[in-house]
Amino acid sequence: MSKSNTNPKNLGIESSKEFSIDDDSRDPFAEPETAENIFSKTYRNTGSFAFNGKGRFSRVGRDPSEEQKNIKERNSYRSGSPDRFEDRYPSLELQKNIGLRNPKNDCFMNASLQVMFSIPELMKFFATKEYKNVYSFEECNKKKAYSSKEMILPGYKYCNAMSKLCLDVCSSFKKELEATELRKLFKKSFSKSHQHDANDFILSLFSKLQDEQTLKKRPVSDKFANEQEAWEHYVKHNPSIIDQLFFGMIQRSSRCGSCKKVAHRYESFNQIELECESSSLEMAYQGFLSDEIMKKNQSYRCDECHKVVKCRIMKEIVKMPRYLFFLFKRFNSNMSKITKMIKYRTKILLEDKIDGGPLEYHLQGIILHSESRRGGHYISYAKKGDNWIRFNDASYKPIKSKHIIDKDAYILLYKRA
Ligand SMILES: [Zn+2]
Numbered sequence: 001m002s003k004s005n006t007n008p009k010n011l012g013i014e015s016s017k018e019f020s021i022d023d024d025s026r027d028p029f030a031e032p033e034t035a036e037n038i039f040s041k042t043y044r045n046t047g048s049f050a051f052n053g054k055g056r057f058s059r060v061g062r063d064p065s066e067e068q069k070n071i072k073e074r075n076s077y078r079s080g081s082p083d084r085f086e087d088r089y090p091s092l093e094l095q096k097n098i099g100l101r102n103p104k105n106d107c108f109m110n111a112s113l114q115v116m117f118s119i120p121e122l123m124k125f126f127a128t129k130e131y132k133n134v135y136s137f138e139e140c141n142k143k144k145a146y147s148s149k150e151m152i153l154p155g156y157k158y159c160n161a162m163s164k165l166c167l168d169v170c171s172s173f174k175k176e177l178e179a180t181e182l183r184k185l186f187k188k189s190f191s192k193s194h195q196h197d198a199n200d201f202i203l204s205l206f207s208k209l210q211d212e213q214t215l216k217k218r219p220v221s222d223k224f225a226n227e228q229e230a231w232e233h234y235v236k237h238n239p240s241i242i243d244q245l246f247f248g249m250i251q252r253s254s255r256c257g258s259c260k261k262v263a264h265r266y267e268s269f270n271q272i273e274l275e276c277e278s279s280s281l282e283m284a285y286q287g288f289l290s291d292e293i294m295k296k297n298q299s300y301r302c303d304e305c306h307k308v309v310k311c312r313i314m315k316e317i318v319k320m321p322r323y324l325f326f327l328f329k330r331f332n333s334n335m336s337k338i339t340k341m342i343k344y345r346t347k348i349l350l351e352d353k354i355d356g357g358p359l360e361y362h363l364q365g366i367i368l369h370s371e372s373r374r375g376g377h378y379i380s381y382a383k384k385g386d387n388w389i390r391f392n393d394a395s396y397k398p399i400k401s402k403h404i405i406d407k408d409a410y411i412l413l414y415k416r417a
Pocket residue numbers: 256257258259260261302303304305306307309
């Protein structure tokens with residue numbers, strides 16, 4: 001079969017032609033398309049979509065095996081089921097390139113967003129406003145979506161701004177645009193008059209988007225029999241697209257220096273922070289996983305013997321996210337920057353407790369920071385189809401894959417194969 005729209009992995013895009021704005025031959029639509037057109041066309045097809053309760057989930061009962069299936073379905077974006085989302089939506093142009101204008105000090109946001117735009121699942125989710133259906137199948141028998149008022153953060157302000165932006169990127173024939181609405185929402189925490197950190201922005205954006213898709217009332221528990229149980233609890237009560245794509249779970253086990261009792265704690269995570277002491281990502285990651293000793297004066301109180309003791313903390317990844325962020329801790333608290341080259345590969349192998357491994361991850365995006373912390377600039381490299389693109393605010397151009405290993409790398413994004 002030749003390359004065509006019927007090939008779901010191809011997404012109807014000739015990826016090698018990504019840079020040519022004037023090339024109409026890759027336009028998959030027969031009629032002139034407006035953003036709203038594309039939206040409504042795609043939205044009508046959401047009956048089989050994992051988050052939509054009107055179809056497949058409304059009939060699910062409370063039988064425990066059904067419940068398991070439900071969790072599995074709900075987990076459809078997560079690391080175990082690649083490409084499922086793309087299979088279902090052949091119409092939006094998800095891997096389009098577009099520049100982002102920078103009126104003042106916005107490179108931290110632009111570089112971060114370009115990496116987000118390289119994630120088709122995320123683009124589609126926001127472009128088709130699926131966040132309005134997030135909890136529609138919660139409690140199995142509910143047939144309508146939960147109201148935004150029931151979410152931690154009501155109003156879909158951030159989701160709507162993200163939606164508009166993703167829709168513009170997917171459907172616009174412009175060469176550049178400005179993330180005006182989204183930028184406005186962050187004007188207090190990321191003032192225009194200062195430079196900001198791209199990682200702070202990503203974390204802040206993620207947390208807002210999560211809160212608009214997460215119920216206020218949900219059971220909180222920290223007692224789990226094992227990692228499987230902890231992860232299932234997390235999946236069940238954190239259904240946002242951000243959780244589905246970017247969150248995994250880590251187990252921290254502390255062994256009391258006095259009675260030797262081991263206590264486990266499970267924490268969700270969406271980035272692995274690496275010290276810049278090592279010369280490669282792999283070594284830095286080994287460093288991250290190595291045991292930590294908490295000294296007596298760091299006041300760890302053992303639950304078993306109730307003494308304030310020295311303890312050993314052991315870390316193990318319970319579940320790797322589908323998209324995994326690594327952060328090189330280049331910035332010190334005294335505002336100085338570690339400029340050291342840290343090598344990384346385009347393909348890495350990782351392990352987790354639930355899926356075992358080795359799990360193959362491929363480099364998907366890089367956010368780079370050049371110069372000093374106070375006067376620096378952010379750009380990004382993102383993989384679109386088989387091609388790497390270098391994004392620098394309003395401009396973008398292809399870059400050879402041999403050039404993406406760069407000493408300025410600050411944040412890396414890997415995708416599970
Ligand atoms: Zn103890």
